Amino acid sequence: MQYPIYLDYSATSPVDPRVAQKMSECLTSEANFGNPASRSHMFGWKAEEAVETARRQVADLINCDPREIVWTSGATEADNLAIKGAAHFYSKQGKHIITSKIEHKAVLDSCRQLEREGFEVTYLDPAESGIITPEQVAAAIRPDTILVSLMHVNNEIGVINDIEAIGKITREKNVIFHVDAAQSTGKIDIDLDKMPVDLMSLTAHKVYGPKGIGALFVRRKPRVRIEPQMHGGGHERGMRSGTLATHQIVGMGEAYRIAKAEMHEENARILALRDRLLDGLKDIEEVYVNGDLAHRVAGNLNISFNFVEGESLMMALRDLAVSSGSACTSASLEPSYVLRAIGLNDELAHSSLRISLGRFTQESEIDYAIGKIHEAVAKLRELSPLWDMFKDGVDLNQVKWAAH
Amino acid sequence: MAYSDKVLDHYENPRNVGKMDDKDINVGTGMVGAPACGDVMRLQIRVNDQGVIEDAKFKTYGCGSAIASSSLLTEWVKGRSLEEATLIRNKDIAEELGLPPVKIHCSVLAEDAIKAAIEDVKNKRKAQQ
Numbered sequence: 222m223q224y225p226i227y228l229d230y231s232a233t234s235p236v237d238p239r240v241a242q243k244m245s246e247c248l249t250s251e252a253n254f255g256n257p258a259s260r261s262h263m264f265g266w267k268a269e270e271a272v273e274t275a276r277r278q279v280a281d282l283i284n285c286d287p288r289e290i291v292w293t294s295g296a297t298e299a300d301n302l303a304i305k306g307a308a309h310f311y312s313k314q315g316k317h318i319i320t321s322k323i324e325h326k327a328v329l330d331s332c333r334q335l336e337r338e339g340f341e342v343t344y345l346d347p348a349e350s351g352i353i354t355p356e357q358v359a360a361a362i363r364p365d366t367i368l369v370s371l372m373h374v375n376n377e378i379g380v381i382n383d384i385e386a387i388g389k390i391t392r393e394k395n396v397i398f399h400v401d402a403a404q405s406t407g408k409i410d411i412d413l414d415k416m417p418v419d420l421m422s423l424t425a426h427k428v429y430g431p432k433g434i435g436a437l438f439v440r441r442k443p444r445v446r447i448e449p450q451m452h453g454g455g456h457e458r459g460m461r462s463g464t465l466a467t468h469q470i471v472g473m474g475e476a477y478r479i480a481k482a483e484m485h486e487e488n489a490r491i492l493a494l495r496d497r498l499l500d501g502l503k504d505i506e507e508v509y510v511n512g513d514l515a516h517r518v519a520g521n522l523n524i525s526f527n528f529v530e531g532e533s534l535m536m537a538l539r540d541l542a543v544s545s546g547s548a549c550t551s552a553s554l555e556p557s558y559v560l561r562a563i564g565l566n567d568e569l570a571h572s573s574l575r576i577s578l579g580r581f582t583q584e585s586e587i588d589y590a591i592g593k594i595h596e597a598v599a600k601l602r603e604l605s606p607l608w609d610m611f612k613d614g615v616d617l618n619q620v621k622w623a624a625h
Numbered sequence: 626m627a628y629s630d631k632v633l634d635h636y637e638n639p640r641n642v643g644k645m646d647d648k649d650i651n652v653g654t655g656m657v658g659a660p661a662c663g664d665v666m667r668l669q670i671r672v673n674d675q676g677v678i679e680d681a682k683f684k685t686y687g688c689g690s691a692i693a694s695s696s697l698l699t700e701w702v703k704g705r706s707l708e709e710a711t712l713i714r715n716k717d718i719a720e721e722l723g724l725p726p727v728k729i730h731c732s733v734l735a736e737d738a739i740k741a742a743i744e745d746v747k748n749k750r751k752a753q754q
Contacts, residue, residue, distance in 0.1 A: 528686065530686050531663075532689065533636070533692060567661035604639060604642055604685060605685070606686055607660060607686045617660060622658070623659065
């Protein structure tokens with residue numbers, strides 16, 4: 222086994238060797254290095270052909286028309302382009318936008334920017350499960366609502382929203398529906414022929430493709446319009462200028478091709494590993510799974526160990542590359558806003574670990590992780606005054622803490 | 626974040642972990658921080674009749690730097706008089722452990738803890754007189 226063991230696939234995934242091979246064929250002078258926009262020679266034509274093959278591969282995974290794929294630098298740019306682009310284009314019809322409190326920062330901060338420009342944003346509260354219901358969306362839509370933006374799968378807790386049902390409502394109400402699918406492609410089936418989604422953000426690096434490349438799906442029928450955010454040579458039918466990064470695009474295409482071919486088998490294997498992990502941890506006292514377990518992608522486990530602080534837990538787990546919802550692990554002083562929004566108190570939010578499994582996770586690694594987590598939780602509880610108090614029957618909610 | 630060797634050492638081998646009877650007249654308890662903020666320190670000192678700290682114990686819920694700050698503090702206060710112990714500053718702890726700016730509050734908490742423990746034992750003794 223190699224240490225540390227990578228269990229942070231929701232953050233990013235390594236590039237599949239098959240993808241890396243394809244990418245390396247698009248770089249050097251002997252290879253396919255041309256500018257796909259060069260129309261006057263062979264180098265350009267070959268690059269363009271590679272880009273269009275990749276566009277088909279991406280479209281195939283989500284069942285849409287390749288002409289509906291606009292390359293971007295990643296899901297963050299796709300979110301910005303979708304939200305600001307649609308809001309600006311449709312602002313004459315209204316200035317109200319609906320999103321949720323547990324969206325990715327790329328969505329939330331784009332909405333904040335639009336608020337500064339005079340738009341009004343409703344932030345829906347998820348249930349304890351982490352799910353936004355179609356009913357909540359229907360109730361929030363107003364005559365001046367122009368855009369609903371919701372994530373397909375949450376990046377921290379892995380829970381899945383019913384995009385098809387929400388899309389039926391937005392379509393009926395004639396509201397543009399944007400979905401951030403950064404965490405769902407290759408993890409669950411996406412069929413845009415059935416899902417009434419107008420804009421969908423995609424990324425390569427969560428699906429064993431390279432970082433720095435993503436795409437925005439922009440529906441053609443019924444036609445959705447967006448204002449470009451990046452101006453220049455008019456690439457991507459004017460929606461996103463900038464020379465196409467052939468090697469990145471080819472990498473994303475290959476990654477999505479592999480996902481389509483292998484995802485069902487792969488996700489069954491990952492789910493069995495996740496179940497094994499949870500089985501191995503659930504005998505620890507005061508352990509809580511955060512968010513709905515049934516409506517969740519296979520690779521995600523978000524779990525809180527009460528009375529143990531997240532950063533010290535990660536320090537004890539230096540052999541495991543995992544992430545925590547504790548404030549100490551990030552630049553901010555607040556614990557995870559996602560965990561707070563689904564109703565966790567600060568203690569449990571500070572005590573959380575996100576363990577995410579993927580293509581290269583092995584059973585032996587899961588067994589090792591289970592053992593390490595048991596040891597670490599036991600050690601830190603031995604050190605924890607809160608654990609002492611809990612064991613002495615003190616109700617921690619009744620204690621007057623000197624907040625600092 | 627990279628931790629200094631000293632933080633790692635205290636974290637791996639915390640000194641003086643434990644609990645004293647807080648009803649004992651010679652024991653001072655300082656409990657500072659809040660679970661909501663991600664750190665709670667409980668520092669306890671046993672003080673002899675000469676006003677010297679004979680023993681110190683701690684338990685800390687918090688990040689590695691908070692654990693290291695309180696562990697180091699128990700080492701430093703042992704053998705000091707109450708007056709000497711009040712002179713310990715968070716700056717000294719932060720310097721000794723090489724805490725980065727975002728972790729300074731851990732050392733502040735440790736200073737608060739020793740002050741609270743000293744206050745506690747003094748109050749107890751005053752109440753008895």
